[in-house]
Amino acid sequence: MGVRQSSRKPANAREQIDRAAYELFSQYGVRAVGVDTLAARAGVAKRTLYKYYPSKNELVLAFLRRREELWTRSWLQGGIERAAVTPAQKLLAIFDVFDEWFRRPDFEACSFIKVLLEHAESGHPLRKASQRHIDTIRLFIRGLAVEAQVPDREEFAKQWQILMMGSIVAAYAGDLDAARRTKAVGALLLARNGIDARPGTRK
Amino acid sequence: MGVRQSSRKPANAREQIDRAAYELFSQYGVRAVGVDTLAARAGVAKRTLYKYYPSKNELVLAFLRRREELWTRSWLQGGIERAAVTPAQKLLAIFDVFDEWFRRPDFEACSFIKVLLEHAESGHPLRKASQRHIDTIRLFIRGLAVEAQVPDREEFAKQWQILMMGSIVAAYAGDLDAARRTKAVGALLLARNGIDARPGTRK
DNA sequence: CTACTAGTAGACAGATCTGTCTACCGGGCA
DNA sequence: TGCCCGGTAGACAGATCTGTCTACTAGTAG
Structure with missing residues (x-):
C-alpha cells in the first residue's frame, strides 16, 4: 500500500524531511520530537533520514x-x-x-x-x-x-x-x-x- | 557500605530530594533530568522519591x-x-x-x-x-x-x-x-x- | 538486460525514561 | 520481645530514544 505512493510522491525525500523538521521542531522544541516521529511526519523511512543527516x-x-x-x-x-x-x-x-x-x-x-x-x-x-x-x-x-x-x-x-x-x-x-x-x-x-x-x- | 551512611545522614530524605531537584532542574531544565539522576544526586532510593511525589x-x-x-x-x-x-x-x-x-x-x-x-x-x-x-x-x-x-x-x-x-x-x-x-x-x-x-x- | 540509485519497511541493539515491586535493614516503641 | 516505620538497593516492565542494518522495490541510464 505504501509502495504505490512512492511513485506518486517521490518529490525530494530531503525536502520532505526538512519541512517536517521545521514544523515539528519549531512547534514542540527539539528535545520533545524524536526521529521516529519526524520520519513518520515526513513520510520517509528512518534510514533515508539518516542518509541525509548523520545524526x-x-x-x-x-x-x-x-x-x-x-x-x-x-x-x-x-x-x-x-x-x-x-x-x-x-x-x-x-x-x-x-x-x-x-x-x-x-x-x-x-x-x-x-x-x-x-x-x-x-x-x-x-x-x-x-x-x-x-x-x-x-x-x-x-x-x-x-x-x-x-x-x-x-x-x-x-x-x-x-x-x-x-x-x-x-x-x-x-x-x-x-x-x-x-x-x-x-x-x-x-x-x-x-x-x-x-x-x-x-x- | 551505603548502609552506614543512612544513620549518619537520615536528615529528611524529602529535603534531600527537594534540594537535588532544585539544583538539577534549575541548572539543566526539567526535561533534561531524569528521576534516576535525581535520586542518585539526592542520595535517596527511587522508591522513596515516588513515596513523596507520585509522579x-x-x-x-x-x-x-x-x-x-x-x-x-x-x-x-x-x-x-x-x-x-x-x-x-x-x-x-x-x-x-x-x-x-x-x-x-x-x-x-x-x-x-x-x-x-x-x-x-x-x-x-x-x-x-x-x-x-x-x-x-x-x-x-x-x-x-x-x-x-x-x-x-x-x-x-x-x-x-x-x-x-x-x-x-x-x-x-x-x-x-x-x-x-x-x-x-x-x-x-x-x-x-x-x-x-x-x-x-x-x- | 544490467547496473546503479534512491528509497521503503521494519527489525534490531543498546541506552534511557517513568513508574512499580520485592526483599531487606535498623531504630523506636509498647 | 514483637511490630511498625522510614528508608535502601536494585530488579523489572514497558515505553521511547538514537542509530544501524538487512532485504526489498521501482525507476533510470548505459
Whole structure:
C-alpha cells in the first residue's frame, strides 16, 4: 500500500524531511520530537533520514539554518521592509509584525531562544548555533540603527533585541498585547537616541 | 557500605530530594533530568522519591514552588529590599541584582521561562504553573508601580516584566552587560511615567 | 538486460525514561 | 520481645530514544 505512493510522491525525500523538521521542531522544541516521529511526519523511512543527516544533531543544525532563512530573513526582515520605509519606522514595524504573529493560534515563539534554553552546557554545538543565529538578528538591527544614525549602534541594537526577546517570551506566557506594549518602550528608546520615528511622512 | 551512611545522614530524605531537584532542574531544565539522576544526586532510593511525589510532574510542580520561594521571594525581592528604599529605586535595583546574577559562572536563567518554553501544549499543567509563577512576579512589580504612583500600573508592570525577561534571555545568550543595558531602558520608562528615580536622596 | 540509485519497511541493539515491586535493614516503641 | 516505620538497593516492565542494518522495490541510464 505504501509502495504505490512512492511513485506518486517521490518529490525530494530531503525536502520532505526538512519541512517536517521545521514544523515539528519549531512547534514542540527539539528535545520533545524524536526521529521516529519526524520520519513518520515526513513520510520517509528512518534510514533515508539518516542518509541525509548523520545524526539528529546535524538535523537540528539544518533546522536552525532553515529557520533563519524562513523566519529571520523571509518573514521578519521581509515583513519589515514591506511595512515601513525609513529605518526608524522599520525598527518599530518589527513590533507590528510581531503583533500579528503573537495572535496566531499556533504562535510558537522563537526557536533560537527555545534551543538556547534547552541546552545548558556552554560548549554544546546547538547552544552555540542558537547564539550565532541570535547574533545574526542583532546584526540586522544594528544595520538599521546605523541607517537611522543612532549614536551608539551596538548598545542600541542590544537593547532593541532585549525588547524583542522579552516581548516574545511575554507573548508566549499569555500577553497577546506584548508587541504593542513593547513598541511603546521602543519609541522611548528611539526618542532618547534623538530619533523621531513619527514624522508627518505618511505610513 | 551505603548502609552506614543512612544513620549518619537520615536528615529528611524529602529535603534531600527537594534540594537535588532544585539544583538539577534549575541548572539543566526539567526535561533534561531524569528521576534516576535525581535520586542518585539526592542520595535517596527511587522508591522513596515516588513515596513523596507520585509522579515526576508533581515533583516538578514542587520544584517550581520552591523556586518561587527561594528565587522570587528570598533572592530577588529580598535583594531589592536590601538595595533600595523608594519604590522607583527598587524597580531599578532589580537590574543591579540581575547584574550580579548574570555574571555568576553558573547563571542558570529563569526556570519559569525555561519550563514554559519546554512545554508547547497549551493546557499542560507545567506550562500553566509556569505562567502562574510569572504572573506572581508581575504582581510584585505591579505593587511597586502602585507605590511609585505610576499612572497605569498594569501596563507598566507588563512592560517592566518584558524588560526583565528580555534581559535574562540576552544574558543567557552571552550578553553579560544585559542588566546594565536594560536598566537604562527602564529609567526611560520610569521617566515617561513621570517618575524620577534619581533624586538627590542618597543610595 | 544490467547496473546503479534512491528509497521503503521494519527489525534490531543498546541506552534511557517513568513508574512499580520485592526483599531487606535498623531504630523506636509498647 | 514483637511490630511498625522510614528508608535502601536494585530488579523489572514497558515505553521511547538514537542509530544501524538487512532485504526489498521501482525507476533510470548505459
